[in-house]
Amino acid sequence: MTTEKTEQFTSKTVKLAQLAKAISHPARIEILQKIASHGTCICGEIVEHLPLAQATVSQHLKALKEAGLICGEIDGPRSCYCIDYTQLSELKDLLDGFFVGVETSRQKCNC
Amino acid sequence: MTTEKTEQFTSKTVKLAQLAKAISHPARIEILQKIASHGTCICGEIVEHLPLAQATVSQHLKALKEAGLICGEIDGPRSCYCIDYTQLSELKDLLDGFFVGVETSRQKCNC
DNA sequence: TTCCTTTATCGTAAAATTACGATGAATATT
DNA sequence: AATATTCATCGTAATTTTACGATAAAGGAA
Known part of the structure; x- marks a missing residue:
């Protein structure tokens, strides 16, 4: 059973x-x-910039796209990526909420 | 090859x-x-609170401890956990730096 | 001392993640 | 038309993650 609940x-x-x-x-x-x-960035530029194979970079790009943080559009034989600032803001907001929640309830700890 | 670079x-x-x-x-x-x-929180309270088996919760607690976000000390037969706010602040700072870096260089995008 | 409670760890299994080479589809270039 | 470039996807392999039951160790209660 490895179903994530x-x-x-x-x-x-x-x-x-x-x-x-x-x-x-x-x-x-x-x-x-x-x-x-x-x-905006072409896939190739990203590949050049990273110590990873092109296939691996494409895989990471796919993960980011699926999370909604970037979007890509085809531009000739290339793929042009850009940030989805709406989603990035949502991440920021969720994190802010998380930190506020965790820190406002901060109490003494004997560590 | 699955070595993380x-x-x-x-x-x-x-x-x-x-x-x-x-x-x-x-x-x-x-x-x-x-x-x-x-x-501060006893392991058992956390287990009660989550839809997961005790072993699984212990595993997650271990992951958080290894990341440095919590620390635990033994209290009789129990384990008492608390947040490491120093590490949590570091996470917050790193995230802030990340968002600043990404947003200040924000440019037009045709998505 | 014996028993119960608490929790970390072990063993295991399924799935997801990370990485790469090879390939094919699409578009440019010649 | 033939060739080259770009990149997503496929196939594959190693590793990590997630989850659980069982068990053992440690301490408290009887």
Whole structure:
């Protein structure tokens, strides 16, 4: 039994977990930073920038796309990616909510 | 070859990825929230609160401990967990840096 | 001392993740 | 038309993650 019981959690929690997972790999963080620094970015530029094979980078791009953090459109034989700032903002908001929730209830701890 | 090439990334990026991974599961988010709301929390209380077996919860607690986000001390036959707010702040700082970096370089996108 | 409670760890199984080379489809270039 | 470039996807392999039951260790209660 390896079924993830995500149904048992609030949708907010599940969404935060999904977005956190999207940025839980150094390559995917770098990809987001690279795209952001160009506004828009071709797959090839990202591949050049990373110590990973093209197939692997494409896989990471797919993960980011599925999480909604980037979107890509075909431009001739190339793929042009850009950040979805709406989703990124949602991640930011969910994280803010998380930190506020965790920190406001902060209490003494004997560690 | 499935060796993660984390050496190729900056330590900041790797650290952010590690901490993001720690909160990339709904159960682990809930655990942090639960502990925070009590200041300190016994393993059993967390198990009660989650739709997961005790062994699974212990596993998630271990992951959070290894990421440095919580610390636990033995209290009789129980295990008492609390949040490590220093690490949590580091996560917050790394995330802030990430969002600032990504958003300041924000440019037009045709999506 | 004997028994119960608590929880970490072991063993195991299924699925997901990470990585790569090879390939094919689409578009440019010659 | 023939060739080259770009990139998503397929196939595959190793590893990690997620989940659970069973068990053992440690401490408290009887």
